[in-house]
Amino acid sequence: MSLPTTLNYIKLKTAPSHESELKDGDVFVKHLYFSNDPTQRVYIQKDSVPSRCYMDPVLEGEPMRAFGISEIILSKSDKYAPGDLVYGTFSWSDYQVINEAFVWMKIDDKTFDIPTQLSNLGHTGLTAYFGLTHVLKMKEGQTIVISAAAGATGSVAVQIAKHMLKSAKVIGLAGTEDKCRWVESLGADICINYHDADYKEQLDKAIGPDYIDLYFDNVGGEMLSHMFTRVKKFGRIAACGSIIGYNDDDKNKLTNWTNLIFNYLTVEGFIVTNYAEHFPEAFGFLIEGLSTGKIKNEGSYYPLTKVPEILDLIFGSKKPNGKLLTRIA
Structure with a gap:
């Protein structure tokens, strides 16, 4: 198999956001940052068997899935309100209507900037x-x-x-x-x-x-x-x-x-x-490390239009040190 990193395979397009179509439990979010990870290559492998994957494959024609941090703009969820910053599993886009089930958590502690929240305090x-x-x-x-x-x-x-x-x-x-x-x-x-x-x-x-x-x-x-x-x-x-x-x-x-x-x-x-029940202990540990300088954050930021280049970087020695993030806002 080969890596489909060119715009011949990755299409960027303009489409309506459908914020008027919220159902109960849905939120309309403005994406701020996406994480770029090697595992995204696995999501698009054509011969993937869904039952053997930890997430469903991304099918041809579907937007790529990514972990990200977003702002709630509209909400029909009892868990989240407009203005909330949330961490979750989203799709490559500027805006998105998504069910609350795909939102992992609300970010209440604003001590650290969003890139740090998505990298060293994220997955x-x-x-x-x-x-x-x-x-x-x-x-x-x-x-x-x-x-x-x-x-x-x-x-x-x-x-x-x-x-x-x-x-x-x-x-x-x-x-x-x-x-x-x-x-x-x-x-x-x-x-x-x-x-x-x-x-x-x-x-x-x-x-x-x-x-x-x-x-x-x-x-x-x-x-x-x-x-x-x-x-x-x-x-x-x-x-x-x-x-x-x-x-x-x-x-x-x-x-x-x-x-x-x-x-x-x-x-x-x-x-x-698989360790979601232990996330609170992990957050405490990581916050201590970041607060004391024992853990430092380093990353590079790219616009959404550069995602083909980011995929190339992830799989090569030219990749910048640390985390690669897509910055939307």
């Missing part, structure tokens, strides 16, 4: 938090490798692991030397450029003879296969993403599987929405 920060604390069950003094460490989730995971969970050693993997230096500035003890021909040798040296306790995987494929050989007995691997294979299934093939058996490894996939 990006939540994913890093739950991956480290609930999936990997990280303890103080443990060691960890984090792939895609210059990305949105990876960069937050680096900061949480080092500054808040007190990891003894955080090793990052990123796609350029500049990205690696940035990851180290966030707190990683070392970051290795996975485009280096000898990156595996560099990684093995950084890990050392005692192996690694934990691996936070955002990539899959060959990198994950190698990490099967580097995690110590009874170690844990969080399968957060598989970006290497979203555009090429062949790159998702895994080897070294016997290492899981012989070393009693635990590999656990997860989706952040």
Whole structure:
């Protein structure tokens, strides 16, 4: 499969907003910011089986789905009123009529700006938090490798692991030397450029003879296969993403599987929405990190007309550090 990133595949069009058609439970929203995520590539895969997806696929001709922050303009919902800022699952557009079921929450605390609310206090920060604390069950003094460490989730995971969970050693993997230096500035003890021909040798040296306790995987494929050989007995691997294979299934093939058996490894996939009942604890943790400077936010902003370019950036080494957001207003 290939990535449909050009305007030959992504059509921008003008259409009426239908705000006069609100039904009970509906809200009419003005979108402010959208999150751009690798998982959006999965939404549009033609051979997706809905029952095996955590969200329904986006069909050809439908607007792309995205997490976002929006303002309520009109409401026939008992939960939300005009003027409310809300976080939810929306579609690429300026305005939208949507049922309240697709609104996750109202944003009451305005301490942090909207980009921070959508990134480090949104599903990006939540994913890093739950991956480290609930999936990997990280303890103080443990060691960890984090792939895609210059990305949105990876960069937050680096900061949480080092500054808040007190990891003894955080090793990052990123796609350029500049990205690696940035990851180290966030707190990683070392970051290795996975485009280096000898990156595996560099990684093995950084890990050392005692192996690694934990691996936070955002990539899959060959990198994950190698990490099967580097995690110590009874170690844990969080399968957060598989970006290497979203555009090429062949790159998702895994080897070294016997290492899981012989070393009693635990590999656990997860989706952040499964932890909704624990969101309050996560928000408290993330707010503390942001308030104390232990977690920093960095992102880039693009207009809605640039979404094809954003998709290109997400899957390449030219992607800016941190979070990519679409700014509507």
